[in-house]
Amino acid sequence: MPRKLLIALLGLMLAGLASAPWTWAQPAPRSAKFEDKFQEIKRSQLGPALGVDQSTVDKLLQIDQQYQPKRHQLVQESKSEFMRLRQSMEQPQPSEQEVKTILTNMKAKQREIERMKQRQDEEEMAVLSPIQYARYVLYLQSMMREARSIKTAPGGPGRQTGPRRAAPMTPSSPREIPVGRQGPPQ
Secondary structure, eight states: OOHHHHHHHHHHHHHHHHTSOTTTOOOSOOOHHHHHHHHHHHHHHHHHHHTOOHHHHHHHHHHHHHHHHHHHHHHHHHHHHHHHHHHHHTSSSOOHHHHHHHHHHHHHHHHHHHHHHHHHHHHHHHHSOHHHHHHHHHHHHHHHHHHHHHHTSTTSTTSOOSOOOOOOOOTTSOOOOOOOOOOOOO
């Protein structure tokens, strides 16, 4: 397989992974403390956000907990396969058979993740009305966005502490203009 075609195929696969649904795309492994806090927030806010009772919230959380470990495992395996692919492609003459096997494994994992996502969606839709499910989707997306912003905030759990480097100047950023005082004429 020509190298350019392989790289183009890989790019398409990565674009597919990047645009994949939010429920299975997990950030780097979370700490247990963060996960517990996230679940606690969902448990307390989900009912009012969707307009459902606590037993419905518990059912939704149970469905999510049922799929989460396998989803996490598949995502980790996909990352591992990608690292294998990267190592293989860094060789001067990558083995076409090895690359083909890795790509096949990656696609199989993607399909399994999609099937799992579909099963989870079906179970959640059986518990909720269409309006409630739509609210649920929007709620989870906003929660994930908020969680990511908290994790990547300066000093947050996703960032290293220490001195920060200055951001590079961009055309839209303010420019520093030296201001000097001139004394009265002498």
